[in-house]
Amino acid sequence: MSPEKMVRMANQIAIFFKTQPGDDAAEKIAQHLSDFWEPRMRDQLHAHVDAGGAGLDPLVIAADARIRTTTAEG
Amino acid sequence: MKDFIIPVRERDMGTPARSGAPVTLTIDGVPVTVPEGTSVMRAAMEAGIQVPKLCATDSVEAFGSCRLCVVEIAGRRGTPASCTTPVAEGMEVRTGSDRVRKVRRGVMELYISDHPLDCLTCAANGDCELQDMAGMVGLRDVRYSAPEGAGLANHFEARDTSGAANPEWLPKDDSNPYxxxxxxxxxxxxxxxxxxxxxxxxxxxxxxxxxxxxxxxxxxxxxxxxxxxxxxxxxxxxxxxxxxxxxxxxxxxxxxxxxxxxxxxxxxxxxxxxxxxxxxxxxxxxxxxxxxxxxxxxxxxxxxxxxxxxHQDRILKPLIRERIDQPWREVEWDEALSFAAARLRGIQARHGRKSVGVITSSRCTNEETYLVQKLARAVFGNNNTDTCARVCHSPTGYGLGQTFGTSAGTQDFDSVEQTDVVIVIGANPTDGHPVFASRLKKRLRAGAKLIVIDPRRIDLVKSPHVQAANHLPLRPGTNVAVVSAMAHVIVTEGLMDEEFIRTRCDWDEFQHYADFISDPRHSPEATEMLTGVPATSLREAARLFATGGNGAIYYGLGVTEHSQGSTTVMGIANLAMLTGNIGRPGVGVNPLRGQNNVQGACDMGSFPHELPGYRHVKGAEARAVYEQLWGVEIDPEPGLRIPNMLDAAVDGSFKGLYCQGEDILQSDPDTKHVAAGLAAMDCVIVHDLFLNETANYAHVFLPGSTFLEKDGTFTNAERRINRVRRVIPPRNGYADWEITQMLAKAMGADWGYTHPAQIMEEIALTTPSFAGVDYALLEEKGSVQWPVNDASPEGTPLMHVEGFVRGKGRFIVTEYVATDERSGPRFPLLLTTGRILSQYNVGAQTRRTDNVIWHAEDVLEIHPHDAEVRGVADGDWVRLASRSGETSLRAQITDRVSPGVVYTTFHHPDTQANVITTDYSDWATNCPEYKVTAVQVSLSNGPSEWQEDYAAQAANARRILPAAE
Structure with missing residues (x-):
């Protein structure tokens, strides 16, 4: 998938959870990505974040970190 | 298992059933008790006595015109028609006195005097009620004939004996193809x-x-x-x-x-x-x-x-080829299956377990779908399974799952008979779901009110004896803003059902929601500029829905196929909860599913993140059920969805696909991207009736069977599990479930199903909501609505009656976010797509019937203003272009669409409306945004270069070499 498409899809998810009440948006985004994104899509996201995360909503970058922690723990 | 065979003619009760207080009368001395309002004719049928009749039938109200059904009633004068006479307590009816017999013979004699006596060569011979009734009343003679010297006094003889034409005679009208x-x-x-x-x-x-x-x-x-x-x-x-x-x-x-x-x-x-x-x-x-x-x-x-x-296009023998630029080679099943199995296993050996996947069909049976996802999970060893519900109702799954706890539609179709206010949003039932539309219109004619939310003036907005109270012609892409504005009116004007919300929903979540939705930025006045919906009519609609009695919402793909599809579904659920319209007949949230078995395909675990019965693959408990039964390990990670498969194919990590009964090249958005994905794969197996568009990129073609040729079940939009029964043998030799099983076996599986009933047993054993389903129950009940389990052994017509599946209903904040797909100087119009009555989906089936007489090509609906500024006249070829691609088709000028909006259907591959649509999709589910594409329209001379190239490629890809001797 093109980086632009991935960034757009990830940001779309962030935009939804940002509007929800509570301060756990990053956690919810991480959950959504873990539940619905196949591992190679998440790997692409990790790689993009590692490469500077251009274009990504800061909440997606925070969510990405959480996914990695959970995966590492799991 | 034996077929469920019934006599051709069912008992006709004469007039429709009534419900009312019991009334007892006697007919020919037989006491019978029927509901008040029942006709004497129907009561007689209940008592086993058939009164002769012609103009009465139980599908329509009594009319009383033929006078054949006359009876005598003690204490009443004359011979009343039994079809139009309602029963009364203590009534004594005689159906067969000499007097009524004589009347009936007289009536019949008049009828037959103006009817041809060509019974033996008549198409209705043996299936003619006039013939039956003439026999039943004992007509033996017809005394009437034309007066001598005068012209013929009948309607059935074209000429008299002198050869003079009979002015009363009219020729047969055979204009309808059927x-x-x-x-x-x-x-x-x-x-x-x-x-x-x-x-x-x-x-x-x-x-x-x-x-x-x-x-x-x-x-x-x-x-x-x-x-x-x-x-x-x-x-x-x-x-x-x-x-x-x-x-x-x-x-x-x-x-x-x-x-x-x-x-x-x-x-x-x-x-x-x-x-x-x-x-x-x-x-x-x-x-x-x-x-x-x-x-x-x-x-x-x-x-x-x-x-x-x-149809002659049906492929009945398997086809294979090494490369897609070669012609097809017709082979035996064994060769095709071992070729396919070797390719898939080879791909997995080279590129890993997750490099192949399946697409299950929403047209095939539950049993077939179950086997295809089982093929992915148990034989391929991954979760790369998806279904066309991805591109239609996946947001329903997510949105209703989050709010109510299950993606299921809440009602049965009978529920519409008790509704008072109906919202139809993003659906066009008279074309897409015509039988439901007829049932809805019947209710509307009886006084229910209708609100239509759609960019187009669909037929329901105004048709004979039906008129929407409000039509909100929103700009494509602004569903969330409109639905939220309705909720804003309901909350700020205090029209919500607080009792329902307090007892049935999460009160804290509601508080958040109420604060959010009360903000003036959601008011109809604030959103009018954005949505194009006049604030006054939106307020009227909201008030009507909140206060008009039983309110039901029916919606279709105009809701789901957007960047915010899932959010709109949540907004709809919010509206239903706000107004207390859940959990009883006449109300509810009703997704109108596109294909026959979309519901079933979703139920059967077709999605890459869910096992059958909507259980996420991350759940160890659900996985264990299958791991034990199948003896394999189930991957706890979600698999690829259809768009993700295509992306991964272009990236080179997804190489093999088994696609059953779906034509992704025509039905999925951004055709060029789909084609690129398919072309990048090493093994595409298409299992279908015809060499569809996707098959142009396939290496293996497995011929499929039609619904007439196999046993199984379909689950409709009301969760109703209906039997599909084989009426003719499969012309291709095998039912589709057998073919999937043969492929699994060729890949080493030890499946041994001999009838779909056994597959259903496995589904029931492993899926809680299907626990009580088996073929014996379906034989007995005709159909059942899931969940069918110990709590509801005969199924569940209405959901969330006592409480929501998730416990408390959950209000979710629905912030409107504009789609990135916007009109601008290059692409100033918005294209939205839909379907038409006579055609179905990609048209693979309906284009191969006489239905093409009604719709031989896709046309572009364009508003007169937009047409005029572009110099487009009705019927002109126009070029339709978006940032994704361009195609050409003919224009139809109509004010059904608003200025700035154009519309077309996607039934014909030579138009390929999806060349135009983009890869934008729903934020939660990747359901494509079919309903909003920024486009430009200009005059053209005919098919575009792309269309011509495509036609040439398709013709080339469909070549079949004769079978080797």
Missing amino acids: FTYDPSKCIVCSRCVRACEEVQGTFALTIEGRGFDSRVSAGGAGDDFLTSDCVSCGACVQACPTATLQEKSVIELGTPDRAVVTTCAYCGVGCSFKAEMNGDELVRMVPYKHGKANRGHSCVKGRFAYGYAH
Whole structure:
């Protein structure tokens, strides 16, 4: 998938959870990505974040970190 | 298992059923108790006594015109018609006195004096109520004849003996491809006219003239059946007691001798049909009166458009090729399957376990779908399974799952009979779900109110005897803003059902929601500029829905196929909860599913993140069920969705696909991207009836079977599990479930199913919501709605009656976010897409029937203003371009669409509307944003270069070498 498409899809998810009440948006985004994104899509996201995360909503970058922690723990 | 075979003719009770207080009367000395309001005729039938009749039939209200059904009633004068006389307590009826016999013979003699006596060669011979009734009343002689010297005084002889033309005679109208109208056989009982009005709701037929000149007439002067408003549903043909309106198939093949009850393979309404057979030949499809989704009605597709099963394009032998630029080679099943298996295993060996996947079909049965996802999970060893619900109702799954706890539609179709206010949003039921539309229109004619939220003025907005109270013609892409504005009005004007919210929903979540939605930025006045919906009519609609009694919401793909599809579904759920419209008849949230088994495909675990019964693959408990039964390890990670598979294919990590009964190249968005993905794969297996568009990129073609050729079940939009029964043997040799099993075995699996009933046993064993389903129960009940379990052993017509599936209903904040797809200087118009009555989905089936007479090509609807500034006249070829691609098609100028909006259908591969659509998708589910694409329209000379290249590539890809000797 093109980086632009991935960034757009990830940001779309962030935009939804940002509007929800509570301060756990990053956690919810991480959950959504873990539940619905196949591992190679998440790997692409990790790689993009590692490469500077251009274009990504800061909440997606925070969510990405959480996914990695959970995966590492799991 | 034996077929469920019933006699062709079902008992006709004469007049419709009533519900009311019990009334007891005696008929010919037999006491009978029936509901108040029942006709004497129907009461007699209940008592086992048939009163002769012609103009009465139980699908329409009594009319009292033929006077054949006269009876005598003690204490009353004369001989009243039993069809129009309601029962009364203590009434004593005699149906067979000398006096009524004489009246009936006199009536029948008059009828027969104006009817041809060609019974032996008549298409309705043996299936003619006039013939039966003449026998029943004992007519032995006809004394009437034309006066000597005067012209003929009948309607059935074209010429008199001198050769002079009979001015009363009219020729047969065979303009409709499926049935004929022969005025010479008409007895003017008006059953067809009433069926068109009461059952179908189209009002295309009328009785023209008076007295002896009375004629059934379609449309206005100069119209025939084809040019009239007739939608060819066939209700009139079914109601006709003679050969006046007759199926052409019966004229050609003869009358049927038995019927097998089965389920339509078109839309998500899931109509029950009798497949009527003459020997081993299917003579006609007749909607089954006891079918609980359709109650004896059908549309043109279900009743008539089954001829594709015998179309010459059907592929009946497997085909393979090394590369897609080669012609196909016809081979035996063994060779095709081992070729496919070796390729898939080879890919997995080279590129890893997750490099292959499946697409299950929403057109195939539950059992077949279950096996295809099992193939992915148990044989491929991954979760790369998806289904076309991805591109239609996946947001329903997510949105209703989050708010109510299950993606299921909440009602049965019968519920519409008790509704008072209906919102139809992003759906066009008269075209997409026609039988539901007829049931809805019947309720609207009885006084229910309608609110239509759609960019287009769909037929429901105004059609004979139906008019929407409000039509909110929103700008494509602004659903969330409109639904939120309605909620804003309901909350800020205090119209919500607080009692319901307090007892049934999460109160804290509601508080958040109420704060959010009360903000003035959600008011209709604030959003009017954005949505294009006048604030006053939006306020009216919101008030009507909140205060008008039972409120029901029906929605379709105009809701889901957006960047914010899931959010709109949540908004709809919020509206239903706000107004307390959940958990009883007449209300609810009702997704109208596109294909026949979209619901079932979702139920059966077709999604890459869910095992059957909507259990996420991350759940160890659900995985364990299958791991134990199948003896394999289930991957706890979600697999690839269809768009992700195509992306991964272009990236080179996804190489093999088994696609059953779906044509992703035509149906999925951004055709060029789909083609690139398919072209990048090493093994594409298409399992279908025809060499569809996707097959142009396939290496293996496995010929499929039609719904007429196999056993199984479909689950319709109301969660109703209906039996599909085999009426003819599979022309390709195998039912589709057998083919999937053969492929699995070729890859090393040890499956040994010998009948779909065994697959259903496995589904019931492993899926809690199907725990009580088996074929014996379906034989007994006809159909059941899941969940079927210990708590509801006979199924669940209504969901969330006592409480929501998730416990408390959850209000979710629905912030409107504009789609990135915006009109601008280059692409100033918004394209939205839909379907038309006569065609179905990609048209693979309906294009191979006579339905093409109604819709031979896709056209672009454009508003007169937009057409004028571009110099476009009606019927001109226009170029339709977006940032994704361009195509050409003919323009149709209409104010059905608003200025700035254009519309087309996607039924024809030579138009390929999806060349235009983009890869934007729903934030939660990747459901593509089909309904909003920024486009430009300009004049063109004909098909675009891309269309010509595509046609050439397709022709090349479809070459088949003759089989090797």
